[in-house]
Amino acid sequence: MKIICIGRNYSDHIKELDNIKPKNPVIFMKPDTSLIQKNQPFFIPSFSDDIHHEIELVVKINRIGKYIDSKFSHKYYEDITVGVDFTARDLQDDLKAKGLPWEKSKGFDGSALVGNWLNKNEVDLNNLNFHLNINETLIQNGNSSLMLWKIDEIISYVSQFFTLKIGDLIFTGTPAGVGKVSEEDVLEGFIENIKCFQLKIK
Numbered sequence: 001m002k003i004i005c006i007g008r009n010y011s012d013h014i015k016e017l018d019n020i021k022p023k024n025p026v027i028f029m030k031p032d033t034s035l036i037q038k039n040q041p042f043f044i045p046s047f048s049d050d051i052h053h054e055i056e057l058v059v060k061i062n063r064i065g066k067y068i069d070s071k072f073s074h075k076y077y078e079d080i081t082v083g084v085d086f087t088a089r090d091l092q093d094d095l096k097a098k099g100l101p102w103e104k105s106k107g108f109d110g111s112a113l114v115g116n117w118l119n120k121n122e123v124d125l126n127n128l129n130f131h132l133n134i135n136e137t138l139i140q141n142g143n144s145s146l147m148l149w150k151i152d153e154i155i156s157y158v159s160q161f162f163t164l165k166i167g168d169l170i171f172t173g174t175p176a177g178v179g180k181v182s183e184e185d186v187l188e189g190f191i192e193n194i195k196c197f198q199l200k201i202k
Helices: 011-016 070-076 089-097 151-159
Strands: 003-007 026-030 051-053 055-061 077-085 112-114 129-134 137-143 169-171 186-191 194-200
Touching (some): 070 151, 077 129, 077 169, 077 186, 112 169, 112 194, 151 169
Antiparallel strands (some): 055 077, 077 112, 129 137, 129 186, 186 194
């Protein structure tokens, strides 16, 4: 099982991190060991003093595919949720400044949370609201209509490089509002008004 992540897919998030708008989707990956097991907390790792939350829409691939035309991408997933791509921002900034790969800052153990799944046919994928509350305060708020690349385009693009297999997860990018998490924070992720996860920070 692969965890494929898309970076820089919302203009407002690109601006807040002072990044350059890409011509194509930015792809990076997390190992399966990055998944937080159900009902477990997120533990702040000892190697970072600046762990950021990034809420994202996540889809789960349900059939094997390669070189998928975007008009057929909808056949390759049925389930959608929100998840969190935890990022060691201090480590990432240091690695990026040196021109080095930054997998360590994104793919460390416990750096990926996936919420409870919803059937995609129950929501409007082209105008889908999602948000993150921390300690019951709205922190991040996004809508799928603001994606630079929509879900079906992402699936098609990714499949040009990686064979998609059943159970693979695709994190589709985060909107603006990323920031540091602290011990004892409680994170709650929503699609529309449906709560998909609750997570304690330790």
